[in-house]
Each structure stands twice: as C-alpha cells, then as structure tokens.
Amino acid sequence: MRATFRNLYDQFNMAAFIRDRRTHAMSVLRWALILVPMAATVGTLCAAFLWSLDAVTRLRFAFPWLLYLLPIGGFMVGLLYHLTGRSVEGGNNLIVEQIHEPGGGVPLRMAPLIFFGTVVTHLFGGSAGREGTAVQLGGSLSSGFGRALKLDAEATRILLMTGIAAGFGAVFGTPIAGAVFALEVLAIGRVEYRALVPCLVAALVGDWTCLSWGIHHGAYHVDAMVPVDASLVSKASLAGVVFGLVGLAFAEANHALGGWLKRVIPYGPLRPVIGGLAVIALVWLFGTQDYLGLGTLAATPGGLTIASFFGSNTYPWSWALKLLFTVVTLSAGFKGGEVTPLFFIGAALGNALAPVFGVPTGVFAAIGFVALFAGAANTPLACTFMGIELFGATYAVPIAVACFVAYLCSGHNGIYLSQRVAVPKVPAAHLTPDATLRDARTHRASRRRTRA
Incomplete structure (x- = not known):
C-alpha cells in the first residue's frame, strides 16, 4: 500500500x-x-x-x-x-x-x-x-x-x-x-x-x-596600453568624482535653464527660436562649428569629434564648450537626446584630465566616455557594460570604478526627472518611498528659498 x-x-x-x-x-x-x-x-x-x-x-x-x-x-x-x-x-x-x-x-x-x-x-x-x-x-x-x-x-x-x-x-x-x-x-x-x-x-x-540594414556604428580605439593596477584604479576613482560632478552640473544646468525659459517665454514655439539664435551667437563667439550636432563627424579634416579625444593631443576646454552648446540647445526645446553629447563631454573631460593624472589620453577618454553618462543618468551598471562592449574588457575594472564613483557623486540628480529613488545613495530623510528626482529637486529648491 x-x-x-x-x-x-x-x-x-x-x-x-x-x-x-x-x-x-x-x-x-x-x-x-x-x-x-x-x-x-x-x-x-x-x-x-x-x-x-x-x-x-x-x-x-x-x-x-x-x-x-x-x-x-x-x-x-x-x-x-x-x-x-x-x-x-x-x-x-x-x-x-x-x-x-x-x-x-x-x-x-x-x-x-x-x-x-x-x-x-x-x-x-x-x-x-x-x-x-x-x-x-x-x-x-x-x-x-x-x-x-x-x-x-x-x-x-x-x-x-x-x-x-x-x-x-x-x-x-x-x-x-x-x-x-x-x-x-x-x-x-x-x-x-x-x-x-x-x-x-x-x-x-x-x-x-x-x-x-547596413548601419555601422562608430568604433573607438584605445591604442595606449597601461597596466591595470592599484595606481590606475585609484586615479580612475578620483577622476570619477570629477565625472560625477560634471554630470550633475550638466543635468542641473539643463533643468534650470529649461525651467527659466518656460517661465520667461510661455509660448513654446518661441523658445527654440531664442535657443537657435543663442547657438548661432556661440558659433560666432568661439569661431567654430565643432560643437554642433552629434560630435561624431567633423565638417573639416581638422575638426573635433569624439574620436579626436582618443588621440595623443590634449583639448583642455572642449568638454565645457560642448556642455554649453548642448545645454542651450536642449533646454530651448530642440529634440534629440543627451547621451551622445555626454559621450563627447565625458571623452573630452577624460582627455583633459589625462595629463593631470599621468595617464594616456585614450585610456581616460574611454573611461570618461561612459562614466560621465553613468553619473548623469544614474545607470552605472549599464555604463560599465557599455564600456566593455565598446572598448573591450582590458580596462573593465577602472571603467567600473569610475562609473560607480560618478554615480555616487552625482547625488539625487539626473537627466531623467521621472526616475525614482528606490534606494537612496546616502541617507535622505526628506525622500519619501519611491520619490522621483523631480520631487528631490523640488525639495532642494524649497529648502534654498527657506534659507534665503
């Protein structure tokens, strides 16, 4: 039985x-x-x-x-x-x-x-x-x-x-x-x-x-080879702080200028007109069109593109100019996205930081390419994988370290205001469960007004 x-x-x-x-x-x-x-x-x-x-x-x-x-x-x-x-x-x-x-x-x-x-x-x-x-x-x-x-x-x-x-x-x-x-x-x-x-x-x-369909994506090569040791990882973590802060500055500048334009110019179609005139003025002021468009192609043989920052030359302020051009464009209501300009800004910033840290420009350009995006979008895992897919696994460790440090240093800010804060980066009593970055930004603004 x-x-x-x-x-x-x-x-x-x-x-x-x-x-x-x-x-x-x-x-x-x-x-x-x-x-x-x-x-x-x-x-x-x-x-x-x-x-x-x-x-x-x-x-x-x-x-x-x-x-x-x-x-x-x-x-x-x-x-x-x-x-x-x-x-x-x-x-x-x-x-x-x-x-x-x-x-x-x-x-x-x-x-x-x-x-x-x-x-x-x-x-x-x-x-x-x-x-x-x-x-x-x-x-x-x-x-x-x-x-x-x-x-x-x-x-x-x-x-x-x-x-x-x-x-x-x-x-x-x-x-x-x-x-x-x-x-x-x-x-x-x-x-x-x-x-x-x-x-x-x-x-x-x-x-x-x-x-x-025959579409080919841009390829970026890190020609210089340096050992992935404690020194490089430490330098990548310090650079990650800068990438995170610049990512934060980009997001905040975009939201602040966009909000100001909406208050000053309530009629939506007029805001891109003002933005377009401002972009033209910036081209005349700096005497270059290198910071227009995606930044993946150049109008002239010597023009700057993202690939330029992987070479041996150093461009100290290109990241700041691309940030300025992009913030003016997007905050005025032009369509597209932030990510490819962030790649440009990150690679240019990495290129500028490389001599300071004594690292080949190509290595830091690759790290900055993804780390600044990680800080601005709060997506360190995705950006780590992107770095490996684009540049190979050789520098996976410094890329990951820079992405996660940038993520921490950008705080509860970002380019996507509907993103929620499921687990705060640091203790934040003012954040309710699943508060959005828009909520966090509104709270910071009200706190500043109270102090004033």
Whole structure:
C-alpha cells in the first residue's frame, strides 16, 4: 500500500512538473511572438533614423549656411509639438512614468514627431543626441503593440521596458548595455530582473536588425596600453568624482535653464527660436562649428569629434564648450537626446584630465566616455557594460570604478526627472518611498528659498 501511494505521489509530482514546464514554454513562445516583430520594427526605424542623421549632417557640412535657419527649424518643430504633440512633450520621462504607473500608454504619434524633430535639429546644427529619439521610438511602438494585443498593465510595463532596450541597443550597437539600461534607468538602487530576459532579447533583435540594414556604428580605439593596477584604479576613482560632478552640473544646468525659459517665454514655439539664435551667437563667439550636432563627424579634416579625444593631443576646454552648446540647445526645446553629447563631454573631460593624472589620453577618454553618462543618468551598471562592449574588457575594472564613483557623486540628480529613488545613495530623510528626482529637486529648491 505504501508503495502504491508513493507511486501516485511521484506521478502527481511529475504531472505538475510537466504542467509547469508547458506553461513556461507557452509563456516564452507568447513573448517571443510579441518581442521579435516589435524589436525588429524598432531596429528598422532606428536604422532609418541613423541613416537620416548621417545624411542631414553631411548636408549641413556641404551647406554651412543651414545653421542660420536653426531658429526657423526650431520654430517649426516647436509649433508642431504645440499643435499636435503636447501629450508627448514629456519624452523619455513620459515613458518612465508609464512604466511606473501604466495609464493611457504612450501615444503612437510620439514616434514620427520625435523622428522629425531630431532630424530637423541636426539638419540645422543643434547640439543634441540620438538616444532620446531611439528610446521614444521604442517606447511609442511597444506601447502601440501592447494596445493592439490588449495586454494587461504588468505585461505593458515589461513591453515598454523592452522597447527602451531595443531602441538603445540598436542606436548605439550595445545590446547588453541597452538591456541593462532599460532595467536600471527606472529607479535608483533597483533593477527589475523580471524583465531581464525580454529586454535582452529585444536589445539583441533591435541591434541585429539595425545592423542588417547596413548601419555601422562608430568604433573607438584605445591604442595606449597601461597596466591595470592599484595606481590606475585609484586615479580612475578620483577622476570619477570629477565625472560625477560634471554630470550633475550638466543635468542641473539643463533643468534650470529649461525651467527659466518656460517661465520667461510661455509660448513654446518661441523658445527654440531664442535657443537657435543663442547657438548661432556661440558659433560666432568661439569661431567654430565643432560643437554642433552629434560630435561624431567633423565638417573639416581638422575638426573635433569624439574620436579626436582618443588621440595623443590634449583639448583642455572642449568638454565645457560642448556642455554649453548642448545645454542651450536642449533646454530651448530642440529634440534629440543627451547621451551622445555626454559621450563627447565625458571623452573630452577624460582627455583633459589625462595629463593631470599621468595617464594616456585614450585610456581616460574611454573611461570618461561612459562614466560621465553613468553619473548623469544614474545607470552605472549599464555604463560599465557599455564600456566593455565598446572598448573591450582590458580596462573593465577602472571603467567600473569610475562609473560607480560618478554615480555616487552625482547625488539625487539626473537627466531623467521621472526616475525614482528606490534606494537612496546616502541617507535622505526628506525622500519619501519611491520619490522621483523631480520631487528631490523640488525639495532642494524649497529648502534654498527657506534659507534665503
């Protein structure tokens, strides 16, 4: 009798095991049928977007007078958003908010609006990036897929994260960093592992699709070789403090100037006009167009690009000028993103710091490339993986150290104000559970007013 019950028990366990595995397999198949076409669509759009950026940048190089149409281009984009895109003006922050608290979703019109707006910004010379466009393309399309398939709130959250991963992985050619970024950017101190595999699949498919369309990403080489010892790691940690503080300054300058412009110029389409005129004035003041656009291509053979900072020459103030051009462009309402300019600023700052620390410029340019972004976006894990994907594993340890130190030193600040503080970097009694960076910034402002 005991043997009979034992056999029944074993059979029951085996049947339960098989049911669990079948349920799991069906879930994997269901997600694959959703993710692959969605990520492939995002990758295709990112390929078209990158091709368009390259084409309009080269067009601007061929016709430098296009710069003087920047205020008009800005007004066109501002008016378009004013008339049809007010619900999507939040950009990346809107997507993060929808992931935290699914509501009406991300409108599908975000995709064509941000695509057009970013291309216009680069055609006329605005200093902006491309990650914002890629993330918004991914978020908008994934939200559209979710609505079409009538997914529940939790599935929609995961799908939005995979859209971010697909866009980020495709536009930079770093799928691992793209997957981790989508998980890490939502909240400081918390990574949503539930979406880990879907985000990785989406990032890989997005990247592979983009590459299959013949898109090639920029390659950066660290030619100098120095031993990765305690001395280099210590220098990287000290430089990480500087990268974190400059990342903080970039974010705060962008928010402060953007907020001031909104108060002074309530009519949205006029703000890019003022910003465009300011960018033209900066070009005349400094006598160079090297700080316009992405910073990946140069109008002249001797012009500065991100790759320039990996060479032997030192450029002490290029990081500050690119920061100035970018803050003026983005705070005025031009579209694009912050990340590629942050790569430029970080690589240039690393190049400037290298002689101070007695390190080859290429090594510190690579570290600064990702560490400053880690501080500004509060994504040290993603930036560490990005550094390894872009520059290899040789300098993985100093890259990781600089990214994490920059993350700590940037405080509860960042370029994405909808990012939540799940685990504070330091004890902060004033932060309620899951407070946003916007809340933290508002609290600091009120405290300053009280002191005044």
